[in-house]
Amino acid sequence: MSNRYRELSVELGERSYPIFIGEGLLGTQDLSAFVSGAQVMIVTNETVAPLYLERAKASFPGKRVDTVVLPDGERFKDWQTLNSIFDGLLEHRHTRKTLLVALGGGVVGDMAGFAAACYQRGVPFIQIPTTLLSQVDSSVGGKTGINHPLGKNMVGAFHQPQAVLIDTASLQTLPAREVSAGLAEVIKYGLIRDQGFLGWLEEHMDALVSLDPEALAEAIFRSCACKAEIVALDEREGGLRAILNLGHTFGHAIETYAGYGNWLHGEAVGTGMLMAAELSALEGMISRDDCDRINRLILRAGLPDKPPVAMTADDFMGLMAVDKKNVDGLLRLVLLRSVGDAVVTAEASPENLALTFARFCSST
Amino acid sequence: MSNRYRELSVELGERSYPIFIGEGLLGTQDLSAFVSGAQVMIVTNETVAPLYLERAKASFPGKRVDTVVLPDGERFKDWQTLNSIFDGLLEHRHTRKTLLVALGGGVVGDMAGFAAACYQRGVPFIQIPTTLLSQVDSSVGGKTGINHPLGKNMVGAFHQPQAVLIDTASLQTLPAREVSAGLAEVIKYGLIRDQGFLGWLEEHMDALVSLDPEALAEAIFRSCACKAEIVALDEREGGLRAILNLGHTFGHAIETYAGYGNWLHGEAVGTGMLMAAELSALEGMISRDDCDRINRLILRAGLPDKPPVAMTADDFMGLMAVDKKNVDGLLRLVLLRSVGDAVVTAEASPENLALTFARFCSST
Structure with missing residues (x-):
């Protein structure tokens, strides 16, 4: 590895691993040291392959x-597509010593990671996330999986990568809509744990939206640092880690309702965070001003602030009840005790939840 | 739990669990203590359900x-059938606090265990094995998974159960062919690690084949004790645990060749152990007398001592090359250094391997 990058560590004992963040890392770094055998399998998609596959291959x-x-x-995040990874591994006779590489966004990362978790009962893998959302969120922390027709990410594994390589240059080819989706998760870190970062984001949101490399690198570094800290404290989501799901229970309902892939995950999370903020305000935890402040930042990031126009409160309730954040029938939600401090609670009143739906849903 | 049983422990730190072995345990023991939530999902098959499902339900x-x-x-040990478990869990809205129960033989155990490993990224499960093979082998040790058209058990996870409940009475309903298949794995423990047990088996093989309850209980106890010891020393098959695969590389080739389910796993392993013994003799590790001794025991257990009649050396080589015991192209095999002492080696000469095939294959 050259020295033109910043490095973080996810501290998980013998499963600890580094995150490298820098401009132009892909193709200029020798990653062979992460391969214990002779074989590497790069998993990518048809959009990313023409842009970065050759550079990724050159890294080994x-x-x-x-x-x-x-x-x-997202609609291909299913068993059938996952199985095509196993097909490739077996057709090319990859052994337990192979290394998988996830080159792409969150869907590629989740699927390649899950394939690595399951292939011959577990092989190592590296994350090379190429979207903002996967760089600041899904590539770090070891959550992998696929969707089921009855729910997102219902089938999966915790399987930590050997390393995460984040080349900020790859964001320059990213569609604006996906940049916005990634910014939703960036904003999330400020909301749940880092008020100072939220202030920084308010100062630099225009730079971020216009893909200023230095602003992006700083936002990614601070986001990954926050996530790495939370994952180190609670790898398998026994408690604290659940705050990373701010806006996600609402958001998953939106994604499922809209049909996977019609709303981007980050877009749904952005609106979901606004609904969580509204409920937090109704519960008397944050102020109306706080809600407005969050709403402004979401809009400046280019994100929607309302669910799909035809989606009703009943749609939300039906889809949220099966969400895996539930434990024995209680609807657990991440709310904001204050801006920069999230809490997981099953105590929100049904009346305030109904009121939240009433304010966000145009249809009944 | 009542006190009419023997108990073993698989020592794996925080993943340690008990194995209960006794006559008539199923339906007479309260297993609710293993359930942290309110939900239980019993996974079984159409053969076992009429015999034991009601008793299993009464255990919670x-x-x-x-x-x-x-x-x-075995032909249903695939993704499609696995997915029916996820369907059931999601349709009945099982949360992360659910407990899965595998009630049946090795296929049910592998699939229910893998479903538990993957559902919402991992939920607990209990093994209630009802066949001899699953009681002495697959229910202990945490290996779970499904088959892929290109190889057995290629997709899976290490996921330890919370407990294993072995009711020896369930063997009284087992077809003779499946008893024999289970005895192959029982014999294996004697061969790889316990010469004294092998002597005991030679004395009691007739009692075992005629389903003598005391002989069965003793054979199961000693087999599980041996497996528990090996798994405790090497949970994820980094080294020692691989000796449990005696006969399995040859055996998997036979199973794949014959088409899953046409040869029982234990039948293929029985013949595979004879091939491994032959190769061990050719390598000068055990004597011809040892081979004959093993052959007699395999035949007394009611097991085949030859691969399918049309199967050639080329069939074996092609199918064994992709077996997951291979590391970077080297064919690793479990051989017998002496009777009661197995070793994993990639050193067997190709000539002796060819000679082994020549002696076991009728076709060329």
Whole structure:
């Protein structure tokens, strides 16, 4: 590894791993040291492959590098597509010593990571996230999985990568809509744990939206540092880690309602965070001004602030009841005790939840 | 739990768990203490359900017990059948606090265990094995998974159960062919690690084949004790645990060749152990007398001592090359340094391997 990057560590004992963040890392770093055998399998998708696959292959000199190119999109985050990774591994006779590489966004990362968790009962893998959302969120922390027709991420594993390589240059090819989706998760870190970062984001949101490299690098570093800290404290989501789900229970309902892939995950989370903020205000935890402040930042990030127009309170309730954040029938939600301090609670009143839906849903 | 049983422990730190072995345990023991939530999902198959499902349900008083009944057979150890378990869990809105129960043989145990490993990224489960093979082997040790068209158990996870409940009475309903298949794995423990047990088996093989309850209970106890010891020393098969695969590399080739389910796993392992013994003799590790001794015991257990009649050396080589015991192209095999002492080696000469195939294959 050269020295033109910043490095973080996710501290998980023998499962600890580094996160490298820098401009132009992909293709200029030798990653062979992470491969214990002779084989590497790069998993990517048809959008990312033409842009970055050759550079990724060049990162493993002296190794036999095979590739699986998946179709692009959340709707392919299913068993059938996952199985095409196993097909590729078995057709090319990859052994337990192989290394998988996830080159792409969150869907590629979740699927390649889950394939690594399951192939021959577990092989190592590296995350090379190429979208803002995956760089600041899904590539760090070891959550992997696929969707089920009855719910998102219902089938999966905790499987930590050997390393995360974040090349900030890859964001320059990212569609604006996906930049916004990633910024939703960036804003989340400020809301749940870092009021100072939220202030920094309010100062630099325009720079971020216009892809200013230095602003992006700083936002990614601070986001990953926050996530790494939370994951180190609670790897398997026994408690604290659940605050990372701010806006996600509402958001998953939106994604499922809209059909996977029609709303981007970050877009749904952005609106979901506004609904969580509204409920927090109704519960008397944050002020109306706090809500307005969050709403402004979400809009400046280019994110929607309302669920799909036809979606009703009943739609939300039906879809949220099966969400896996539930434990024995209690609807657990992440709310804001104050801006910069999240809490997981099953205590929100049904009346305030109904009022939240009433304020966000145009239809009844 | 009452006191009419023997108990063993698999020592794996915070993942340690008990194995209960006794006559008539199923339906007479309260297993609710293993359930942290309110929900239980029993996974079984259409053969086992009429015999034992009601008794299994009665083991969880005060809990909401749902069931998924799978079709019976190794050929259903695939994604589609696995997914029916996820369907059942999601349709009945099981949360992360659910407990899965595997009630049946090795296929049910592997699939229910893998479903538990993956559902919402991991929930607890209990093994209630009802076949001899699953009681002495697959229910202990945490290996779970499904087959892929290109290889057995290629997709799976290490996921330890909370407990294993072995009711020896369930063997009285087991077809003779499946008893024999289980005895193959029983014999294996004697061969790889316990010469004294092998002598005991030679004395009691007739009693075992005729389902003598005391002989069965003793054989199961000693087999589980041996497996528990090996698993405790090497949970994830970094080294020692691989000796449990004696005969399995040859055996998997036979199973794949014959088509899943046409040869029982234990039958293929029985013949595979004879091939491993032959190779061990050719390598000068054990004597011809040792081979004959093992062959006699395999035949007395009612097991085949030859692979399928049309299977050639080339069939074996092609199928063994992709077996997951391989690391970077080297064919690793479990051989017998002496009777009661197995070793994993990649050193067997290709000539002796060819000679082994020549002696066991009728076709060329």
